[in-house]
Amino acid sequence: MRSTIQMTVAVLLAAVTAQPQAPADIALLQALRQGGYVIVMRHASSPREAPSKEIADPDNIHLERQLDETGRTTSVRMGRGLRDLKIPIGQVLSSPTYRALETARLAQLPDPHPYPDLGDAGQSMQVATKAQAAWLRSQVMEFPTHTNTIIITHLPNIAAAFPQWSSGLADGEALILGPDGKGGAKLVARVKIEAWPQMRE
Numbered sequence: 001m002r003s004t005i006q007m008t009v010a011v012l013l014a015a016v017t018a019q020p021q022a023p024a025d026i027a028l029l030q031a032l033r034q035g036g037y038v039i040v041m042r043h044a045s046s047p048r049e050a051p052s053k054e055i056a057d058p059d060n061i062h063l064e065r066q067l068d069e070t071g072r073t074t075s076v077r078m079g080r081g082l083r084d085l086k087i088p089i090g091q092v093l094s095s096p097t098y099r100a101l102e103t104a105r106l107a108q109l110p111d112p113h114p115y116p117d118l119g120d121a122g123q124s125m126q127v128a129t130k131a132q133a134a135w136l137r138s139q140v141m142e143f144p145t146h147t148n149t150i151i152i153t154h155l156p157n158i159a160a161a162f163p164q165w166s167s168g169l170a171d172g173e174a175l176i177l178g179p180d181g182k183g184g185a186k187l188v189a190r191v192k193i194e195a196w197p198q199m200r201e
Helices: 002-017 023-034 069-084 098-106 130-139 155-161 193-198
Strands: 038-042 089-094 148-153 174-179 185-191
Touching: 023 174, 023 185, 038 155, 069 098, 069 193, 089 098, 098 148, 130 148, 130 155, 185 193
Parallel strands: 038 148, 089 148
Antiparallel strands: 038 174, 174 185
């Protein structure tokens, strides 16, 4: 009898803990489907060193840093997740660096536009200028209607523009920003790149 009760309790606990999605995640998904948010993301995983000519992608003619296998895989899955979840993406702004544009290309994001202010100043992103941080802060105030904007850039740019929200931001992780009702922006959520395909109702 005791073993039967224990088995029943175990089954019930498994059913409770197997909830596919937290309420907060469901609310975020529903909000993103309505649009009106700016998704500021760090480019996907990339080695810290530029590749040699022998191992560089054929189209990486300037031998810039490029995504590693993890970065390529997670970019593809993120893009597929956005499409499967029917999250509308409108404008896509990107750093002109190869690794940022590669993130957008592999995710099949629509028509990414490179902007120097989102770039790494040719220094593999060692520093971000005050001008870059100010430009990024101004861009997130351009909240779209019925779609979501994606901005792909680098950690120093994000940290300089949003130091209060970016601590420990991982490769490919995104800040979801929305209007705060006071003429500014607020952090709605942080989403890791590998979490997009896992979001479900």
